[in-house]
Amino acid sequence: MTPPRLRPRPPPAGASLKERLAGARVVFRQLPGTLRLVWEADHRGAVLVVALTIVLALLPAAIAWVGKLIVDGVVEAARSGAAADRARVLRLVAGEAGLMAVQMAGGRLVGLRRELLRGALGNLVNERILEKALRLELRHFEDSDVYDKMQNARREASSRPLSLAMQTLAIGQHTVTLAALSGLLLRISPVSVLVIVAASIPAFLAEARLSGESFRVWTWRAPEGRRLNYLEWILTRDSHVKEVKLYGLGPLVLGRYRELFRKFFDEDRSIAIRRLRAGVVFGLVSLAAFYGMLAVMAARAARGAITLGDLTLYIAVFRQGQAAVQSVLTAVGGLYEDALFMSNLFAYLEIPTGGEAPRLQPARTLPRGRPQLLELRGVSFRYPGRQDWALRDLSLTLAPGEKLGLVGENGAGKSTLVKLLLRLYDPTEGEIRYGGVDLRDLDPEDLRSRVGAVFQDFVRYQFTAAENIGLGNPARVEDRGRVVEAARRGGADGVVTALPKGYDTVLGGWFEAGHELSSGQWQKLAVARAFMRDEAEVLILDEPTAAIDAEGEHELFERFQALAADRTAIVISHRFSTVRIADRIAVLHGGRLEELGSHRELIERDGRYAHLFRLQARGYLD
Ligand SMILES: Nc1ncnc2c1ncn2[C@@H]1O[C@H](COP(=O)(O)OP(=O)(O)OP(=O)(O)O)[C@@H](O)[C@H]1O
Numbered sequence: 001m002t003p004p005r006l007r008p009r010p011p012p013a014g015a016s017l018k019e020r021l022a023g024a025r026v027v028f029r030q031l032p033g034t035l036r037l038v039w040e041a042d043h044r045g046a047v048l049v050v051a052l053t054i055v056l057a058l059l060p061a062a063i064a065w066v067g068k069l070i071v072d073g074v075v076e077a078a079r080s081g082a083a084a085d086r087a088r089v090l091r092l093v094a095g096e097a098g099l100m101a102v103q104m105a106g107g108r109l110v111g112l113r114r115e116l117l118r119g120a121l122g123n124l125v126n127e128r129i130l131e132k133a134l135r136l137e138l139r140h141f142e143d144s145d146v147y148d149k150m151q152n153a154r155r156e157a158s159s160r161p162l163s164l165a166m167q168t169l170a171i172g173q174h175t176v177t178l179a180a181l182s183g184l185l186l187r188i189s190p191v192s193v194l195v196i197v198a199a200s201i202p203a204f205l206a207e208a209r210l211s212g213e214s215f216r217v218w219t220w221r222a223p224e225g226r227r228l229n230y231l232e233w234i235l236t237r238d239s240h241v242k243e244v245k246l247y248g249l250g251p252l253v254l255g256r257y258r259e260l261f262r263k264f265f266d267e268d269r270s271i272a273i274r275r276l277r278a279g280v281v282f283g284l285v286s287l288a289a290f291y292g293m294l295a296v297m298a299a300r301a302a303r304g305a306i307t308l309g310d311l312t313l314y315i316a317v318f319r320q321g322q323a324a325v326q327s328v329l330t331a332v333g334g335l336y337e338d339a340l341f342m343s344n345l346f347a348y349l350e351i352p353t354g355g356e357a358p359r360l361q362p363a364r365t366l367p368r369g370r371p372q373l374l375e376l377r378g379v380s381f382r383y384p385g386r387q388d389w390a391l392r393d394l395s396l397t398l399a400p401g402e403k404l405g406l407v408g409e410n411g412a413g414k415s416t417l418v419k420l421l422l423r424l425y426d427p428t429e430g431e432i433r434y435g436g437v438d439l440r441d442l443d444p445e446d447l448r449s450r451v452g453a454v455f456q457d458f459v460r461y462q463f464t465a466a467e468n469i470g471l472g473n474p475a476r477v478e479d480r481g482r483v484v485e486a487a488r489r490g491g492a493d494g495v496v497t498a499l500p501k502g503y504d505t506v507l508g509g510w511f512e513a514g515h516e517l518s519s520g521q522w523q524k525l526a527v528a529r530a531f532m533r534d535e536a537e538v539l540i541l542d543e544p545t546a547a548i549d550a551e552g553e554h555e556l557f558e559r560f561q562a563l564a565a566d567r568t569a570i571v572i573s574h575r576f577s578t579v580r581i582a583d584r585i586a587v588l589h590g591g592r593l594e595e596l597g598s599h600r601e602l603i604e605r606d607g608r609y610a611h612l613f614r615l616q617a618r619g620y621l622d
Contacts, residue, residue, distance in 0.1 A: 030342040031168065038165045041121040045113050050169065052110045057173040059103045060324070061180030064316040066096040072309030114166060122158035128349060129153055135353045138424040139384055146351060148223055153348040156341055164338035170331040174324040181317045181324070188310045192293045192318070199289040200325045203282035207329050210275050211337040217267050224260055231257040238509050286325070290318050356423060356444045363443040368450070371400040371537040371568040372435030374421075379430035381413075381420060381591075390416040392591045393430070398568055405579030406572045407609065408588035414572045415456060417588075418540055421570075423447055452536035456543045456572075458526035460517075462508035465496045468525045472532030482532065490528025491556050495521045527556065539569040557581060576613045585609060 038046050070092045077085035133150065140146040182193045234240050234253050244250060294315070301311040358364070366372060374397070381391040391413045398404055406414050419425050420432060423444045432439045439447060452472070461468050469486050470477035477483075483503065487493040499505035499515055507525075508514045517525070530539065557578060573579050580599040587595040587602070587609050595607050602609040 028339060030164065030339040030346060033346055034161050034164045034339075034342050035168075037124060037161050038117065038121060041124045042117050045117045045120070046165075049110055049113050049117065052106050052113075053169050053173045054176070056103065056106050056110065057176035058180055059099055059106075060177050060320045061184055061317075063096060063099050063103070064181065064313055064320060065184060066092055066099065067316050068309040068313035070096065070309075071312045072307050075308055114162070118159070118162045121162045125157050125161055125345070126154075129157060129345075132349050132351070132353075136351065137353065137356055138419065139355070140351065140353075143384065144223070146348075148226070149344065149348040149351065151226060152341075153345045157345040160338045160341040160345070163334060164342055167331040167335040167338060171328055171335065174328045174331070177324045178321060178328070181321050184313060185317050185321075188306055188314060189293070189297065192297070192314065195289045195293055196286075196318070196321050196325065199286040200282075200329070202285065203278070203325075203329055204332060206278040206282065207332055208336050210271060210278065211334065213271060217271065224263075228257065228260045228264075231260070286322060290322065293318070355426075358441055358443050359438075360441045363446065364437045364441045365446065366435040366437060366442070369535065369537070370566065373400055373433075374398040374538070374568060375433040377431050377433065379420065379427045379432060381416060381425065382428045383416075383425075389428075389591050391420070391427075394591075394593050395430075396586060396593060396596065398570075401566055401568055402584065403564065403569045403571070403582045405582030405585040406570055406588065407574070407576070407579055407585060407612070412588040413591040414588055415542055416591075418453070418455075418542055418570070418572070421538075421540065422451060422453065449533075450535075450537045451540060452530040452533040452538070453540040454523075454526050454530045454542060458523065458529075460508055460522050462510040462514060463506065464503065465499055465505050465507055465525065466503035468507060469496075469528045469532060472529035473534075476532060482534075486531040487525075487528045489531040490524060492521075492524040492528040495524050537567055539564050539567050540572075541569070542572045543574065576609075576616045580613075 070089060073085065073089040073092055077089055129150070136146070136150075182196075185193050231253050235244065235250065235257075244253070297306070297311055297314045300306050301308060376394050376396045379391060379394040380389055382389050394417070396404075406417070408414050416425075420427055421439075423439050423442075426440060434442070434447070434450075461471060463471075466480065466483050467477060469490070469492065470479070470483045472486065473482070480503065484493070487496055487503075495517070496503055496505075506514045507517060507522075509516045527541070530536070530541070569582075571579060571582060579585050582599075584596060584598055585602055586593055587607075589608065595602055595605065595609050597605065599613075603613065604610075
């Protein structure tokens with residue numbers, strides 16, 4: 001069992017301001033990285049959006065000021081009755097209309113550029129996530145922490161970077177707007193500026209706190225979210241429907257689904273309610289502040305201490321100011337949430353990889369084309385986070401071209417040994433040498449290109465039959481002659497020619513016109529895929545015949561003997577009739593090499609192999 005992992009604890013609900021500020025600092029560290037991504041995705045768009053935003057930031061103050069001039073102009077024109085004053089008012093009205101038009105068009109243009117930027121940025125980030133997934137090693141995929149990070153990153157990272165950049169920009173824009181409006185207001189009432197600022201601080205703090213909380217809920221939810229997806233998957237996948245129906249699993253699985261969903265829903269509702277409550281309370285506070293100040297200003301205007309235009313300006317500025325404060329608040333809330341999500345994305349992108357890099361630079365190379373000596377020297381292996389040994393002190397030498405059969409009960413360590421040979425993991429102790437070179441000193445890509453393998457859990461690609469085979473050698477996937485030859489060698493040609501469109505038939509049930517195959521037929525394609533690697537020096541077949549019928553198995557092995565004549569081969573099988581043709585057979589038990597020898601030698605030895613062989617043989621004879 002994997003020991004429970006320590007997850008970073010969220011700050012407790014009552015965290016001190018200092019702690020929260022420290023958290024915010026960490027959060028705002030995401031900004032440069034995010035802006036760099038935006039720049040990379042579309043720098044022209046970014047420049048345009050920033051320039052337009054600056055213009056838009058200054059417009060509200062300009063419009064409010066022109067509004068004041070209009071009112072004062074009207075009062076003046078009414079008093080003087082001069083045509084020139086009336087004309088001035090009309091010019092001012094036209095000016096304000098012009099400013100409003102610029103504001104509207106600018107807003108639309110920013111919206112359009114933002115949409116374009118969203119596409120480019122989303123694409124860039126998704127590509128980064130997938131590129132990183134390619135660099136991750138098997139151990140990462142088998143680690144649930146890393147897996148959660150990846151799912152978290154994938155979930156919203158394509159929309160979050162733009163959102164973070166835009167929220168930052170919005171804060172900048174509305175802060176400039178507020179500064180310009182405050183400048184206007186300072187002229188007539190410095191106190192009201194103070195009142196606006198003071199009335200918005202509590203709302204600002206509440207927003208930052210609640211959005212932090214909602215992110216934490218999301219992060220904590222990642223493992224449960226995966227469980228929820230899994231439950232959904234059980235009920236909706238074709239591969240599960242038989243068992244779901246037979247065992248009547250529907251109500252049980254659906255019940256678990258509902259339970260988890262309910263929990264999520266309750267958490268979301270609680271945050272939404274608290275947000276609403278804070279919004280209403282703080283909204284009322286600022287409303288009271290506004291009307292209190294309006295009463296003061298109206299009284300001053302009535303006394304003639306300020307002009308009617310000043311009063312209009314106050315109302316306009318306060319309304320615009322309120323709107324700007326509200327926008328900053330929303331942006332701050334969103335910004336915090338976005339930045340937290342981005343920190344998750346960057347954490348994922350920064351997962352250290354390169355554990356597979358060769359220890360020596362440049363990597364050691366070996367002549368190609370013919371197999372080399374393969375040696376295991378005192379190899380022991382423990383999976384990360386596990387206490388028990390999957391393999392223990394294994395020493396074994398395979399001569400070039402030798403065929404080794406590997407047998408052992410479930411969990412004996414057979415597949416683990418294959419993972420070590422492919423350098424998907426490194427031995428915890430001891431070493432594996434190929435051609436006299438430690439695998440850790442070879443380039444893993446070079447090593448893997450020398451191996452053809454059929455895994456126990458081979459993949460059923462929902463592509464055409466030709467591609468299912470051709471993917472064994474991506475450079476040759478279009479080479480039909482080669483694909484047909486590999487199909488023949490792997491014994492899959494019969495399967496393919498019986499398909500409605502032959503090699504061009506799309507396989508599997510996921511896509512329209514997909515043609516489903518039997519397990520044995522899929523397996524034959526997987527074997528053919530391994531045969532795409534003409535130049536493979538080592539062939540590994542991990543239970544290649546589990547789903548193949550007896551006749552198919554016999555055929556495959558005869559062919560295999562011929563084709564693998566000059567290659568080293570390791571065949572893992574539970575069928576002893578299969579492994580007996582190997583030059584030598586290794587019997588693994590509890591991760592240790594218990595017996596090693598030819599079929600004849602092991603039968604004579606009368607140990608575990610002989611016992612198991614007789615058991616199976618008796619089963620066939622009875
Ligand atoms: N990804 C993993 N993480 C942790 N432990 C693992 C992992 N894969 C396998 N193990 C453990 O390692 C041991 C050896 O497993 P392995 O898959 O090598 O057995 P096997 O001989 O191939 O069995 P089978 O015949 O069932 O395929 C088992 O105890 C198993 O629980």
